Amino acid sequence: METFLLVYVLLVGLIFGSFLNVLIYRIPLKLTVVKGRSFCPNCNHNLNWLDLFPVFSFLFLSGKCRYCRTPISPRYPFVELLNTLCYMGAYLVFGIHISTLVYCVVCSCLIVLSLIDLDEGLIPDRFHFIIGACGILMTVVTKDLPIVDRAIGLVAISIPMLLIAVLVGGMGMGDVKLLAVCGFLLGWKLILFAFLAASISAAIYAVIMMIKKAAHRKSEIPFGPFISLGVIVAAFFGNNIINAYLNILFSM
Template sequence: MYYILIFVVGLMVGSFLNVCIYRIPLKQSIVFPASHCFNCNHELNGLDLIPVFSFIFLKGKCRYCGDKISIQYPLVELANALLFLFAFIYFGFNLLTVFYAVFSSLLLVISVIDYKKGIIPNYLIIFGLILGVIYITFTVIITHSYDIAKNGLLGAFLGAIIIIIIIVISRGGMGAGDYKLMGVIGLFLGYKKIILVLFLAVVLAGIFATILLISKSKERKSAIPFGPFLAIAALSVLYYGDLIINWYLLYIF
């Protein structure tokens, strides 16, 4: 029963994330005006805003003008619901899990915006930094130890510095948003896991780029947003980082 509730909450939050994905790059308020059709500007009512189900019932079209609704909306809602569900299954029902769930939602929003627009808005970075500081403060209070704080702050510094060095050496091979995002990720995962995040992100980006080149969807010099790969890598390390590191130490050394 609890997991069903978590899934539903995840869907509802996912619906709000779609608003953020559309409005934040345009520097619009995420609260006002009310949700409306982008084609006919008709204000949407409650029946139009039920996560996933409205898209299915309306057959992916606006009720008022028949304009096509992007598949992004139900996909983001479902993705966030699954992220919420997985977080609570893995970490259990506690306040720390709420931080991980919100962190996951943040990474989802950043991924979609970076993929579509090629930018990582500073508003999201600032939110991530504030969330990370609150997370670290809370863990210090409940554990009575500053180890996580030191680990997180060092992770943020190390993650940002590594990307900055890559940007300088590659002369703009990555964007400024990438080092800021790595700083946020470092706050949550710490310095020991931030290197693993970068490694996995590079591998994933390389595989994706190879597929695009083989399919001729992109040219060799075409830019590929790195944010989504950092986000996927960060989520992978959040859940399986210790397992990957232990496997590496066991079989490589």
């Protein structure tokens, strides 16, 4: 039964991952995401189900369009695999619980908004609304976190970042709103953890880019993908890591 469910989650992750690629491509172009068949962006040839099977089509077609042989970005199978990993992670951490469903939705949103942020340098508002709604749903349905913890989470990082965005700049409003809704979802402890993880990973990335001379000190790095990474790590492992850290701290 356990294995059966895990395979089911894997398949759902792949199928939704494939749909996320459609969203990442179509939302910035303001194309409809529910109608219309998928097509090759180079030759415009309609794709059939053999071309659209998540990950496997990419492997069977050796990463090229079947019709025009243009290379397909490895980003497509990457998004599908990442989404699948998140869904399986949510199931393994939360089990058969409403939290699994909520965090699958949240992870998919974070993956899509991260790639749109990388491409366009902005985070569409609809993702803030969906993650906010997930936070409200969790407040109503589960009692795992006091509402005060969520309320503090809403403002703990977002308000200081709002001040920095207004007074200093360098931080987008999309990032501030993302920190607010994720803070409400996770509560103050985990959003602090997520923000720390996001800052550290962004700093490491910036140093690597500077060494490779791809980025100058002034060039802007989108922060959305790092916040997303931090939020996913915090949601799945945050409590365990914080508890382990406190144990070490108090046993000294």
